[in-house]
Amino acid sequence: MTAVFLGVVTTIVVTGWIAILHPISAPSNTTLHRRTLDDRGVLYSYRRGRGMEIWLITPVTGSDGDAIRPEFLHDLVHRVGIEDFWATTPRGQVRTVVAAGWPSRCLMAGGLGPSGAMPTWQRGLGVGSASERVLPTSPIPSGFIANTIFYAILWGLGVIVFVHLRGKWRARRGYCARCNYPIGHLDACIECGAPVHARPAVVH
Numbered sequence: 326m327t328a329v330f331l332g333v334v335t336t337i338v339v340t341g342w343i344a345i346l347h348p349i350s351a352p353s354n355t356t357l358h359r360r361t362l363d364d365r366g367v368l369y370s371y372r373r374g375r376g377m378e379i380w381l382i383t384p385v386t387g388s389d390g391d392a393i394r395p396e397f398l399h400d401l402v403h404r405v406g407i408e409d410f411w412a413t414t415p416r417g418q419v420r421t422v423v424a425a426g427w428p429s430r431c432l433m434a435g436g437l438g439p440s441g442a443m444p445t446w447q448r449g450l451g452v453g454s455a456s457e458r459v460l461p462t463s464p465i466p467s468g469f470i471a472n473t474i475f476y477a478i479l480w481g482l483g484v485i486v487f488v489h490l491r492g493k494w495r496a497r498r499g500y501c502a503r504c505n506y507p508i509g510h511l512d513a514c515i516e517c518g519a520p521v522h523a524r525p526a527v528v529h
């Protein structure tokens with residue numbers, strides 16, 4: 326349970342750190358992927374660092390205000406997993422979607438705003454005077470579970486290695502590997518009963 330708790334905390338902390346580290350706007354050398362949405366609009370996507378993906382959805386000029394519906398964004402809706410957010414992107418507006426986390430994207434933020442300006446965040450907390458960074462607040466369930474398991478395993482392995490090394494250090498100094506009671510050269514700990522495995526060789 327402790328490992329799962331640490332996994333959840335680490336997932337959130339790492340994602341927050343990734344989000345704070347990277348502004349939303351694309352630097353000039355960023356590769357923008359452009360996809361036309363059935364002559365209703367355009368979907369741009371790009372990455373910031375290893376742990377952040379950003380999508381910009383823009384209806385084409387002259388299209389209906391409710392031009393871009395979820396059915397044109399199947400893969401994005403599937404990945405981010407929040408359908409109700411996708412009802413419409415009004416003409417003249419840009420919908421920004423941010424997914425952050427590593428190794429999987431696990432929290433998302435979304436906002437709406439005029440082209441060329443930072444969005445008003447509807448999911449997520451804008452950070453900085455121009456909200457050019459955002460702390461995402463909506464979980465992406467599959468990614469959140471995957472990251473929690475990943476970090477829980479790392480914590481578990483870390484604790485196993487730590488306990489093993491600590492036991493070796495204690496035994497080398499003549500203390501019980503389990504409870505740190507001084508035991509000298511006895512075969513078992515007189516405090517906790519733990520058998521003594523790693524006793525330093527006695528030179529005669």
Ligand SMILES: [Zn+2]
Pocket residue numbers: 501502503504505506514515516517518519
């Ligand atoms: Zn002991």
